[in-house]
Amino acid sequence: MNIYSIAYKNLLRKKTRTALTAGGIMLSTWVLATLLGFNRGYQQGLNRDIDNMGFQVLLTAKGCPYEAATLMLKGGTGLRYMAADVVKTVYKNAEVEKVTPMLMQGVFDPNKGENGAVAAYLGVDADTFPAMKPYLEFKQGGWFRDNAAYEAVLGYEAAELETREVGDKMLIPGVDKEIKVVGVLKRSGTQDDGTIFLPIAAVQKIFAKQGKLTGLGIKVKKDADLTAFENKLYDLPDVQVVSMAQVKTTIMNLVNSARVIVMGIAGIALIIAMAGVINTILMSVMERYAEIGILKSMGAMPLDVFKMIWLETAILCALGGAAGIGLAFTTARLAEAGVRYFLPYAPNGALIALDGGITAFSFALILGGGLLSGVYPAWRAARVRPLEAIRIEGEQ
Amino acid sequence: MYKILLMLCIFAAAPGRAAAAVGCDLNDPDRDVARLFPGSTGYKTRYVSLKTSGGQPLLDRVEKRLGDKFHGLYENIDVPYTLYDIYRGTQTLGYIHGVNQKGEYGGIQVFLALDSVGVIKSFYIQKLTSRAAKDLRAKEFAAQFAGLALKDFEGYDPVASKAAAGSPSAGIKAPAKAGGDFNSVMRAVKKNLILMDEFVFSKKAK
Numbered sequence: 001m002n003i004y005s006i007a008y009k010n011l012l013r014k015k016t017r018t019a020l021t022a023g024g025i026m027l028s029t030w031v032l033a034t035l036l037g038f039n040r041g042y043q044q045g046l047n048r049d050i051d052n053m054g055f056q057v058l059l060t061a062k063g064c065p066y067e068a069a070t071l072m073l074k075g076g077t078g079l080r081y082m083a084a085d086v087v088k089t090v091y092k093n094a095e096v097e098k099v100t101p102m103l104m105q106g107v108f109d110p111n112k113g114e115n116g117a118v119a120a121y122l123g124v125d126a127d128t129f130p131a132m133k134p135y136l137e138f139k140q141g142g143w144f145r146d147n148a149a150y151e152a153v154l155g156y157e158a159a160e161l162e163t164r165e166v167g168d169k170m171l172i173p174g175v176d177k178e179i180k181v182v183g184v185l186k187r188s189g190t191q192d193d194g195t196i197f198l199p200i201a202a203v204q205k206i207f208a209k210q211g212k213l214t215g216l217g218i219k220v221k222k223d224a225d226l227t228a229f230e231n232k233l234y235d236l237p238d239v240q241v242v243s244m245a246q247v248k249t250t251i252m253n254l255v256n257s258a259r260v261i262v263m264g265i266a267g268i269a270l271i272i273a274m275a276g277v278i279n280t281i282l283m284s285v286m287e288r289y290a291e292i293g294i295l296k297s298m299g300a301m302p303l304d305v306f307k308m309i310w311l312e313t314a315i316l317c318a319l320g321g322a323a324g325i326g327l328a329f330t331t332a333r334l335a336e337a338g339v340r341y342f343l344p345y346a347p348n349g350a351l352i353a354l355d356g357g358i359t360a361f362s363f364a365l366i367l368g369g370g371l372l373s374g375v376y377p378a379w380r381a382a383r384v385r386p387l388e389a390i391r392i393e394g395e396q
Numbered sequence: 397m398y399k400i401l402l403m404l405c406i407f408a409a410a411p412g413r414a415a416a417a418v419g420c421d422l423n424d425p426d427r428d429v430a431r432l433f434p435g436s437t438g439y440k441t442r443y444v445s446l447k448t449s450g451g452q453p454l455l456d457r458v459e460k461r462l463g464d465k466f467h468g469l470y471e472n473i474d475v476p477y478t479l480y481d482i483y484r485g486t487q488t489l490g491y492i493h494g495v496n497q498k499g500e501y502g503g504i505q506v507f508l509a510l511d512s513v514g515v516i517k518s519f520y521i522q523k524l525t526s527r528a529a530k531d532l533r534a535k536e537f538a539a540q541f542a543g544l545a546l547k548d549f550e551g552y553d554p555v556a557s558k559a560a561a562g563s564p565s566a567g568i569k570a571p572a573k574a575g576g577d578f579n580s581v582m583r584a585v586k587k588n589l590i591l592m593d594e595f596v597f598s599k600k601a602k
Contacts, residue, residue: 171501
């Protein structure tokens with residue numbers, strides 16, 4: 001019988017205690033791997049969401065609400081416009097790869113709810129907008145025929161609320177214009193789900209805003225200096241520059257601050273698990289005091305005893321760690337659903353991104369911590385004096 | 397972030413988010429319940445669906461009673477219906493229940509406030525896009541539904557958009573220019589009453 005099987009059999013002698021300690025290690029590993037996976041998944045998702053916006057810079061008229069939620073809060077009012085000429089001005093910059101003009105309009109609909117509500121329409125360019133939003137997929141139909149057509153593409157939730165399908169009609173309240181639904185988008189998990197898209201020239205005509213825009217999405221060439229380009233845009237009169245890179249940096253700064261706290265708590269969980277390991281192994285050593293003494297009297301060297309106890313710790317941590325990694329994988333989607341429920345903003349896609357690197361790191365950390373915790377009990381066991389141990393046992 | 401950690405600790409008990417068809421909720425339940433049921437002191441919200449209440453046999457029965465099939469992407473067995481039980485103290489005063497109905501230009505949300513035996517107390521269109529929206533949401537139009545119950549709509553045929561001659565539902569006057577949206581509203585009322593009968597009143601009778 002070799003030292004490995006002795007260590008393993010020793011652990012099986014107190015099955016409940018071994019299982020509880022391994023359970024504690026498993027939970028610590030699960031928390032650690034899940035949190036590390038969340039950190040990675042959130043960052044990847046945020047990058048993906050920003051990239052999916054299609055444009056890195058949004059240009060709006062100064063003081064203009066540039067997304068639907070703000071427009072709703074303002075009751076559909078407060079829109080400011082840029083001249084459509086800005087498209088040409090921006091295009092002159094060598095850094096620009098593509099631009100897409102947008103015109104948002106809000107109409108007060110008195111027949112929504114008890115006191116009325118705002119219906120918002122986003123006029124987009126049928127030639128450039130779809131290419132900027134490659135992640136948008138259609139559940140039914142497709143994009144408009146041309147920019148002047150009285151047609152609409154509905155986001156998933158907008159279509160649900162309005163119970164619209166391709167071929168159905170819509171009525172723009174206030175201006176009494178009929179439009180035909182030509183496309184319904186699949187759920188994207190973005191603001192686009194609640195948006196009603198219309199061709200930009202049609203919106204300009206319906207709302208008498210010819211030659212005006214509320215936003216201009218700008219996609220910058222890959223090798224371009226984004227900061228220098230943004231500085232150029234700041235020089236344009238009466239426009240505000242919304243940098244998606246800045247938005248991303250701001251969100252990541254907030255997430256990074258929270259990460260420090262999260263990692264601190266993960267560290268505490270790790271320390272608690274290690275304390276449990278020390279307690280278990282030390283208790284096991286104390287219970288086997290006489291037995292260890294007999295082993296030594298039969299010729300076992302202190303190093304043999306040390307290795308035996310240390311191996312017990314290693315087996316315990318390896319089993320608990322492996323179970324924790326398995327638990328993290330099996331519960332990742334469930335944990336993700338919970339994170340989405342609690343977080344005010346969560347990017348699309350997998351929020352908990354577990355991979356080989358993260359699992360290996362978590363496992364190594366738990367195993368390393370466990371081995372460190374096992375040093376003291378193993379050292380105590382190695383120092384047992386055979387005669388004293390047998391005498392104490394005899395007195396008991 | 398502490399919420400995330402809390403969640404991670406109790407995640408096993410967290411329910412998954414259901415992906416289903418769109419429901420029909422009151423925009424502002426506190427205000428709307430007080431308005432539709434003056435004198436009420438509280439309400440309880442519950443969610444029911446044909447799928448969980450009886451499945452396909454129930455859907456078949458509802459369609460038979462309605463005289464029309466459920467159709468479209470948004471009218472199906474998965475639709476979650478929001479039911480408000482209205483109380484004065486511990487006494488049940490009645491119920492509020494809304495349904496979505498496909499209209500000519502958009503979704504119509506038709507709510508009925510029913511007393512404890514299923515008679516309409518109030519009729520309320522929460523959302524509607526129509527050329528006759530003002531008339532369909534007028535108090536005069538809504539008042540025509542007060543006092544009617546499911547038996548009064550049994551003779552209404554939503555496919556032909558006709559009420560049985562002499563039945564109380566035949567006496568409901570359509571506003572001018574309402575066109576197809578009037579028929580949609582009538583279908584929604586009948587559907588609403590049938591669903592309430594299946595979800596509440598027939599169960600009470602048993």
